[in-house]
Amino acid sequence: MAAPAAESGPCECKSDMASVKAVSSAFPLALRIVAECPVSKARACVLTLPHGSVNTPVFMPVGTQGTMKGITAEQLEQLDCRICLGNTYHLGMRPGPELIEKANGLHGFMNWKRNLLTDSGGFQMVSLVELSEVTEEGVLFRSPYDGKEILLTPEQSVGIQNSLGSDIMMQLDDVVSSTVTGPRVEEAMRRSVRWLDRCISANKNPHRQNLFAIIQGGLNAELRRACLDEMTKRDVPGFAIGGLSGGEEKDDFWKMVTLSTDHLPREKPRYLMGVGYAVDLVVCVALGCDMFDCVFPTRTARFGSALVPWGSLQIKQKQYAKDFQPIDPECECPTCERHSRAYLHALFKSDTAAMHHITIHNISYQLTLMRSVRRSIVEQRFPEFVRSFMRRMFPCGEPYPSWAVEALASVDIALD
Amino acid sequence: MCDSISGFAVNSATCSTCVHVPCTIPLTTLDCTGAMKLELSKVVRGCRLGLLTSIGQTSQHSLEVPGCLLYTRCATVPHLTQDTLHTLHNLPAVTQVTLESLAEHQEILEEFKHGVRKFAGLHDTLLFCTLHDPATTHPAGHVTNKTVSVWGSGGRIELSVAKFMAMQAAIRPDCYESMADGETWQANTSRKRVRKAVERTLSHLDECLELHHKTQELKGSAIFGVVEGGDILEERLRSARETAKRPVAGFVLDGFQSTSMEQELREQLITAVTAELPQEKPRLLRGVGHPDEVIAYVEAGVDLFEGFFPFQVTERGCALCFDYTATPDPETAGTSPPTVLESNGVEPAVEVLKENGEDSPENMSRFEMNLRDTRYRDDFRPLVDGCSCYCCKNHKRAYIHHLLVTNELLAGVLLMLHNTAHYLGFFHALREAVANDRLKDLKSKVLQ
Numbered sequence: 001m002a003a004p005a006a007e008s009g010p011c012e013c014k015s016d017m018a019s020v021k022a023v024s025s026a027f028p029l030a031l032r033i034v035a036e037c038p039v040s041k042a043r044a045c046v047l048t049l050p051h052g053s054v055n056t057p058v059f060m061p062v063g064t065q066g067t068m069k070g071i072t073a074e075q076l077e078q079l080d081c082r083i084c085l086g087n088t089y090h091l092g093m094r095p096g097p098e099l100i101e102k103a104n105g106l107h108g109f110m111n112w113k114r115n116l117l118t119d120s121g122g123f124q125m126v127s128l129v130e131l132s133e134v135t136e137e138g139v140l141f142r143s144p145y146d147g148k149e150i151l152l153t154p155e156q157s158v159g160i161q162n163s164l165g166s167d168i169m170m171q172l173d174d175v176v177s178s179t180v181t182g183p184r185v186e187e188a189m190r191r192s193v194r195w196l197d198r199c200i201s202a203n204k205n206p207h208r209q210n211l212f213a214i215i216q217g218g219l220n221a222e223l224r225r226a227c228l229d230e231m232t233k234r235d236v237p238g239f240a241i242g243g244l245s246g247g248e249e250k251d252d253f254w255k256m257v258t259l260s261t262d263h264l265p266r267e268k269p270r271y272l273m274g275v276g277y278a279v280d281l282v283v284c285v286a287l288g289c290d291m292f293d294c295v296f297p298t299r300t301a302r303f304g305s306a307l308v309p310w311g312s313l314q315i316k317q318k319q320y321a322k323d324f325q326p327i328d329p330e331c332e333c334p335t336c337e338r339h340s341r342a343y344l345h346a347l348f349k350s351d352t353a354a355m356h357h358i359t360i361h362n363i364s365y366q367l368t369l370m371r372s373v374r375r376s377i378v379e380q381r382f383p384e385f386v387r388s389f390m391r392r393m394f395p396c397g398e399p400y401p402s403w404a405v406e407a408l409a410s411v412d413i414a415l416d
Numbered sequence: 417m418c419d420s421i422s423g424f425a426v427n428s429a430t431c432s433t434c435v436h437v438p439c440t441i442p443l444t445t446l447d448c449t450g451a452m453k454l455e456l457s458k459v460v461r462g463c464r465l466g467l468l469t470s471i472g473q474t475s476q477h478s479l480e481v482p483g484c485l486l487y488t489r490c491a492t493v494p495h496l497t498q499d500t501l502h503t504l505h506n507l508p509a510v511t512q513v514t515l516e517s518l519a520e521h522q523e524i525l526e527e528f529k530h531g532v533r534k535f536a537g538l539h540d541t542l543l544f545c546t547l548h549d550p551a552t553t554h555p556a557g558h559v560t561n562k563t564v565s566v567w568g569s570g571g572r573i574e575l576s577v578a579k580f581m582a583m584q585a586a587i588r589p590d591c592y593e594s595m596a597d598g599e600t601w602q603a604n605t606s607r608k609r610v611r612k613a614v615e616r617t618l619s620h621l622d623e624c625l626e627l628h629h630k631t632q633e634l635k636g637s638a639i640f641g642v643v644e645g646g647d648i649l650e651e652r653l654r655s656a657r658e659t660a661k662r663p664v665a666g667f668v669l670d671g672f673q674s675t676s677m678e679q680e681l682r683e684q685l686i687t688a689v690t691a692e693l694p695q696e697k698p699r700l701l702r703g704v705g706h707p708d709e710v711i712a713y714v715e716a717g718v719d720l721f722e723g724f725f726p727f728q729v730t731e732r733g734c735a736l737c738f739d740y741t742a743t744p745d746p747e748t749a750g751t752s753p754p755t756v757l758e759s760n761g762v763e764p765a766v767e768v769l770k771e772n773g774e775d776s777p778e779n780m781s782r783f784e785m786n787l788r789d790t791r792y793r794d795d796f797r798p799l800v801d802g803c804s805c806y807c808c809k810n811h812k813r814a815y816i817h818h819l820l821v822t823n824e825l826l827a828g829v830l831l832m833l834h835n836t837a838h839y840l841g842f843f844h845a846l847r848e849a850v851a852n853d854r855l856k857d858l859k860s861k862v863l864q
Contacts, residue, residue, distance in 0.1 A: 066818065070825030073810065075499055095818045099794055103814060111810045322524050334499055338537035342528070346521045347536075349569040350490040350827055356497050 027237035028167070029210045031269050037382040040411035041261055042286030044377040049167045049270055050208060051115040054082040056290040057268065057373055059281065059366040060117060061298055065090045066100075066110040069298045070356040071363070073112045079333070079364050083167070084116035085293050088160050089124035093145060097163035105165025117293070118166035119156045119273075120199075120214075126175045130271065134174055136191065154198040158211070162204045170240060171199040172185035173214040178246035178253075185218035192216045192242075193230045200234065212271060215260050216240035219252040228263040238269040240288070245274035250403035254283065258410060261288030278307065278369055282389055283407050285373050286382070297366050301358040304348055307365040309392045313341065315358065320345045383413045388414055449665035450591070450638035454481070454698050454719075458851065462687070462715045465850045468698055472542045472590025472637060477509040481719035482710075482850070483562055483700065483843055485512040485544055486836075487551070487727055490521075491536035493836070494727050495828040498539060503806040504837055506844070510590070511541045512722055514549040519575070520568030521806050522583055531588030531633075545589035547580075547596065550673070550703050551724040551731075559597050561616060577623040585633040593621040593668040596642035598702075603676035610646035613671075614655045617644045621662055638665030640700065643689055652685050656692035666698040668720065673703025683716050689719030707738060707783055707842055707862050711855070714846065726835030731822045734784040735799045735831055736838040739861050740845040783862075787831070792817040805837035806830075 012229075030048040037043065048052045061068060061076075063087040065168055068076050076084065086106050091097075091306045103109035106116055125139045126134050134143040138153035157172040172195050174188035196213050203211050217223035231239065241260045244253050257272060264270050269290045275281060276294020284292070297307060304316035306327045313320065313327060326336035327344070335344075335357040347354035376385035386408060394400055456466035468479040486493060486508045493501050501507070513532055518525065528535050533543055548554060548566065558565035563574045575583070580595045597613040597620070599605075621641050628634055641659035645652035659667060669689060672682050690699055701718040704710065705725025713721075729736055780786060783798075798808035799816065806832040807816070819827035841860075849858035 021529055058750040065822045065824055066815075067824045070495075072500060072806070072826065072829065074503075074806070075497075078499070090822075094822055095793065095814070099814065102794065103796065103812070109815060109818075112814075302423055322527050324528060333438070334497065338498055340535070340537070342524055343536055346524065347490050347492055350517055351492050351494050352828060353492045353497055355825065356495075356500075356829070360497070 008346045009048070017326050026207070027210055028208055029237045029239075029269075031267060033266070035378045037286075037358075037377050038380065039383045040286040040386075040408075040410075040413050041258075042285050042373075042377050042382050043288065043290070044374045045079065045269070045290060047290070049083070049115045049210070051113065051167055052082060054115060055371070057281075057285045057370050057377075058291050059276065059297075060085050060291060060293040061363050062293055062295045063110070064295070065094070066106060066212055068363075069302065069359050070352060071359055073110060075334075075360060076112070076115065076363070079360070079367055080346070081114070081118060081363065081367060084112070086110075086116055086118050086164065086166065087121070087124060088118045088157065088164065088228060089121035089128070091118075091164060092121060092160045093143065095397045097160045101163040101165075105163070110167060115167040116164075117168040118161045118164050118170065120170045120172040121152055121160065122157065122172045122173050125152060134188075134191075136194075138172070154195040155202040158199045158202040159204075162209065165205075166209060168210045168212055168238065169199075170202070171196045171214055172211050173216055173242055175216075175243065176218065178219060178248040181220075182219065185220060186223055186242075189216040189218070189223050189227045193227065196234060196236070197230060200236065200372055210237040212236060212238040212240050214240045214273070215264075216243045217256075218243055219248055219256060221255070224256055224259050225263065228260060232263065232265060236268075238271060240271040240273050242273050244272070245280075245294075250401065251406070254287065254407035254410075255402055257284055257289065258287045258407065264288075276366070277310075278366075279390075279393060279401070279404055280388055281366075281369065282373060283404050285377075286386060286408055286411050286413055290310055297362040300360050301362040302355045304344075304354075304358065305362075306358050309389075310395060311393065315341060315344050315354075316348050317345075327358075327361055328365075331361065331364065331368075333361050333368075335361040335364075386413050387416055449663060450636055452591070452638050452665045452698075454666075454696050456695065460850065460853065461855070462690075462717050463855060464714075464719055465715065465847060466719070470791050471510065476540075477542050479509045479542075479720075480847055482714045482721075482846055483508060484721040484723040484839070485510050485700075486541070487512055487723040488517075489514070489549065489551075490517045491532050491538060493832065495730070495825075497583075499539065500806070500829055500833060502539070503833060504840070506840060507539075507541070508723065508840070509542055510544050511538065512544050512546060513587065513589065513702045515545055515547050515575075515580070515587070516549045516552070516566040516568070518587060519566050519573045519583060520570055520753070522579075522586055526582075526661040528586075531586070531787075533588070542591070543587070543589040544586050544700075545584060545592035546668070546702070546722070547593060548598070549724075550705075550722045551727050556599055556602060559599050559613075559616075561816065564595060564597060576748075576765040577620055577627065580620075581624060581627040581631060581634075584637075585631045588633050589637055591638045591640060593640045593642050593700075594624040594664075595846075596644060596668075596670055598642070598644060598670045599675035600644060600646035601677070603674070603807035607648060607651075610644075610648050610651050613644045613646065614651050614658075617642050617655065618658050621659065621664070625662060625664075640664055640666040640667045640668045642670050642673055643693075645685075645689075646671055647681060647685065649685060649688060652689050653692055656689045660693055664697070666700065667693055669699060669701045670703075672701060679709070679712070683712055685719065686713055686716040693717075706781055707740070708859075710842075711846065711859050711862060714850070715855075723836070723839065726832065726839045728779075729781075729784050729835050730828055730831040732780060732786075733788045733827065733831070734780055734786050734814070734835075736783055736835045736837075736842075737785045737800050738783040738842075739864070740842045740858060741861060787813060787816045787827075788820045789817075799834050800838065803834065803837065805832040805834045807837075 032046045035044045047058045064087045102229040154172040161169040175190040176188045213236045217227040271291035276296040306313045320341040323341040376382045451470040597616040600613045641664035645655040680755040696720045700720035792813040795813040849855045
């Protein structure tokens with residue numbers, strides 16, 4: 001059910017009420033579209049936020065507990081990271097919103113001078129915590145730290161995020177696994193719309209903090225459409241595509257993504273949640289997404305997996321013990337400029353710095369990939385970029401994943 | 417002993433103590449000392465102030481004494497990348513690498529051929545290779561007449577002198593200590609065992625010296641001889657005298673790391689040992705890191721220490737906070753670099769930590785504060801007021817507490833940066849104090 005090419009061309013979004021209203025400059029956010037791919041839905045923008053501008057498409061690394069996994073704020077800045085994530089659930093538990101507020105918000109607490117995005121906390125509650133129960137009021141769960149029952153309402157989620165002071169906040173949504181089907185999916189979607197309204201009215205800092213809506217509706221196109229219709233009527237500064245990247249078939253995944261971008265207003269940023277594999281990033285940029293986040297690059301780094309244009313290297317494997325070249329000879333990150341695969345292999349046996357080296361490399365890989373993607377869009381050669389990226393990722397006649405071929409074909413990018 | 421020698425420099429290659437000794441090394445091969453020179457600018461009440469120059473092959477570097485080496489594991493300062501490490505200023509010119517953490521990589525280093533400095537992508541630094549990692553303990557009972565053992569990630573690795581020297585050739589340090597039987601530090605070690613350790617260590621040294629000359633890769637690097645002898649004075653003296661007869665560049669005083677030895681006895685033994693050693697050669701004391709002990713042993717004639725103490729403090733979630741500001745001399749005030757706690761005089765951090773009580777990690781010393789303690793949960797001060805390390809300039813105690821409580825890797829990074837900075841600052845203050853005859857003031861500050 002590839003979308004007809006005409007519908008997916010640039011600048012074709014419907015000028016409904018929501019998008020007209022969104023031109024209002026009341027938000028602490030501005031999106032300037034720098035270039036659009038004449039073939040696919042890819043676009044290059046500058047997103048201006050309270051803590052500086054961000055070039056999109058952008059990958060946002062995840063610093064769950066107010067720290068980027070052993071990397072200092074200065075190192076992250078030196079990688080030219082302009083925006084990263086914090087997790088509301090974790091930070092709300094420890095050290096708690098009051099303390100972070102005292103520290104001048106999460107920016108002050110972790111001493112990060114650039115932009116921050118926080119999630120709503122809802123996803124972690126459903127994925128991490130047993131005994132969570134969702135009612136119209138909110139998400140009821142038991143604290144893993146002291147066993148107390150806690151109710152997280154849309155108002156509280158936004159309240160915590162107001163204390164954290166993030167530049168972009170996410171609405172609390174009713175998250176169901178993307179593999180669930182039946183009436184629960186619709187209930188969750190409808191509830192997410194109601195909760196969006198409650199989040200919007202709960203935001204105490206609308207002039208300092210942007211609140212993004214999250215499109216739900218599972219893998220059901222009709223429900224996604226309905227959610228898009230409802231949510232785009234609301235005056236929000238940006239939209240996220242949620243409820244995906246949770247173990248669903250890739251064939252279903254990309255169709256929901258492209259359906260969403262088809263109906264999201266052109267002048268607002270689109271954030272695809274939880275996506276971070278290189279191929280997924282490139283394909284979903286082609287489908288019109290601007291922002292991405294994922295724990296994968298930093299998590300996998302700590303297990304010794306270094307990302308490279310042809311996949312990944314498991315640096316702890318014996319084959320790298322005497323391999324004296326850098327992770328990626330073409331990479332210009334601080335790790336590759338100084339250290340060999342062999343040294344990192346050896347260091348993994350004795351010190352955490354080995355993890356830091358690979359974390360830096362992987363963040364650098366993600367950010368560099370997105371910068372290359374963006375440059376190709378600006379220079380109007382994105383389709384060619386996609387083709388050479390895919391050739392490198394799947395060399396020597398290794399077949400391309402069929403979902404990626406189809407998804408790219410749906411936006412008129414043919415792979416060779 | 418109150419003599420003050422200014423500009424006193426002796427090239428150890430020309431040192432007279434190397435002659436007339438019944439050691440097995442022919443005098444024609446006296447270049448195991450490298451070109452290293454120790455210029456002592458001042459010797460006062462046992463303390464030696466000076467500059468170690470022409471170390472290793474490059475001779476670009478010098479190391480101030482009293483001083484400490486930069487501690488590493490697998491040639492990396494724990495938790496730190498080169499970027500974070502170089503937020504620290506005035507790093508010691510000499511980095512310690514341990515054979516223990518490198519032994520399992522011997523084959524790789526041999527294939528690499530360019531030594532550990534290049535293998536590890538290290539900065540422009542000199543390398544001092546010691547046998548053991550001073551921050552880890554080793555199971556006893558694995559020493560034989562011909563071998564010693566180290567422990568890698570895959571278990572015990574037994575080293576003969578030949579293997580030991582092959583490792584050195586692969587590591588290519590600028591200085592290294594000779595192979596030694598250092599297992600006499602345990603309480604109740606018999607006289608017989610101590611004697612044996614001294615003999616074995618001397619015979620290892622002779623073998624090392626012999627192989628050193630045959631090893632092209634070690635041309636220009638210097639050997640330090642290891643002084644053993646447990647807690648027995650005669651054995652200590654014998655070990656020192658015999659080692660001093662060999663053409664070594666310096667000395668490592670081993671076996672004082674035990675807590676079972678009384679501090680007073682240790683001081684006496686170290687004083688006795690250093691008195692036997694030639695003035696113009698550096699002495700490194702193994703396994704001692706507490707600031708009060710450092711001062712005591714500097715007074716006993718020690719020049720160099722291993723820099724592992726900040727790492728141990730980091731690993732228990734603590735931050736060094738002891739005061740090392742000697743009362744400034746009105747005449748020199750403002751001319752020397754400010755030390756860490758000058759602006760914190762009203763509220764000595766040391767007092768804060770005395771109240772730490774039961775929550776403290778077991779081995780915590782009185783020189784540090786336990787950042788895991790809930791009192792720091794909402795403490796928005798830097799670890800040490802006025803400290804200019806990356807951690808103190810950018811972060812608050814509350815943040816470090818949070819990182820520790822949530823087991824975040826950044827805790828180790830930030831604490832290691834601060835603790836290293838603080839410890840290096842202490843050594844700087846120590847040298848200043850010796851230079852300005854204010855050691856007593858520094859001592860009372862540190863011991864308060």
